[in-house]
Amino acid sequence: MIDPTVKPGIDKGKSDPVDAVAAARAALSGTATGSAKSRDGNVEAIRVLMIARRSAVDTRIETLNQLRHLVFTASPEIRAKFTGLTAISLANKASGLRPRTGDDRVRYTTLVTIRALGTTYGRKPNDSTRYSALRYMRAPLSSLPCSESGSTLPPNCW
Secondary structure (H helix, E strand, O other), rough: OOOOOOOOOOOOOOOHHHHHHHHHHHHHHHOOOOOOOOOOHHHHHHHHHHHHHHHHHHHHHHHHHHHHHHHOOOHHHHHHHHOOOOHHHHHHHOOOOOOOOOOHHHHHHHHHHHHHHHHHHHHHOOEEEEEEEEHHHHHOOOHOOOOOOOOOOOOEEE
16 A cells, blocks of 8 residues: 655665554544555455365364374284375274274274264265355345345245
């Protein structure tokens, strides 16, 4: 943004504190002409979807790390079942476990937890909501469904 208080051709040097003071003075005096983003439209919708996607990816990575660490710290008997597997193979094998109660509570609890983490990692997020939001953003207004209860209707509903 070009600062209206600075005359063209005059170079005062680059300084963040000086720029901050000049921007604050321009805002207080009313000479600043900048405007905030409207936060509507496709860009905002994509930003929101990307936040959800980033969170899902982070959660999945965290679950895989927990699964690997649990297998690594398990008894040698359990560890031997899961060594040398890829992430997807590890999750598939873990989610397929059918632990049985027995004399060893630690072993049973470890296997139940490994199964829960494998199932969580292997579970695909429900993408139908994301894809329907993307379809809604890309659809022309004439193809959107009419809603009598909504306050804003697409042009084809008038």
